[in-house]
Amino acid sequence: MWLSRRQALTVLAGLPLAACGFTPVHGPGAAVTALRGRVAYRAPDTPEGFRLRARLEDRFGRVERGDFLLRVEIETEEVALVISSDQDINRYNLPGRATWALYLAANLAAETPLASGEVRTFAAYSAFGSTVATQEAQDDARDRLAMALADLIVTDLIFAAQDLP
Template sequence: MSWSRRGLLLALPAAALAGCGFTPAYAPSGPGAALFGATRYDVPATPEGFWLRARLQERLGSGAGPYGLAVTLTLTPRDAALSPSGQVVRRALRGAATWALTGPEGELATGEVSTFTAWSSSGSTVAVQTAEEDARERLARALADLVVTEALAALAGP
């Protein structure tokens, strides 16, 4: 297949999306353009809040502009798997994030997202603690991605 045919085949889906009014979120006229680099974050002062803020800054940039994104976290640990002898061999952590996006004209969008993660609770103490910390970081980053996705979708409108 020649490069010109390959380029044409790759361009067709993009042209179809452009014809239906699709606008990339971070395009100059997209909903993310105004938020990028102009959003303050209000997150919990916890390790999970730190990881949440870091991921939000990766997605929306860091800045002190007219927009504010407040996020509260609720984390619920639970046993996920037991061995035949009744020992906990896997733990799970459910996370929920309630968020509110505000702008110069007031509240722009609100929502709640949730997801979960799990880790092995068998092994050495250090291994289990490291696995739990890694799971908490993954959960915070996943929640941040969900918050950004929903906020951009809410700003884009129906």
């Protein structure tokens, strides 16, 4: 049976990956699958903390067995970016930082986490409009920031999962 040109190119493109021992992160038997449904989350009681927890649950699943505890601290600030000639602020930047640590739930007294890290990113919003529109834009930017921080934490945890018990 002859392969089409597309099939042949796909096979050839995959050969270098197979030769280097590449394995899919979310494939069967991957280390990260051991975290699914096993991580409890502790984040600040703020709108950003709520959104971050929700995003982590989307990615790792709701807690079925709380074998691990992920503690997250979030810091955000608001920086004026664009100031008009009338001295009105038209655009804001929201830089954010999240520090996280993953603990074994059975051994919370241990001060050394299994894995930890810090992630940083930002979101921005326009303040050029009505008060209601500006408030909605700010809320949306805070939600996007929390979700982006959660996605970066998940990426770090995917790499750290290889070394977990």
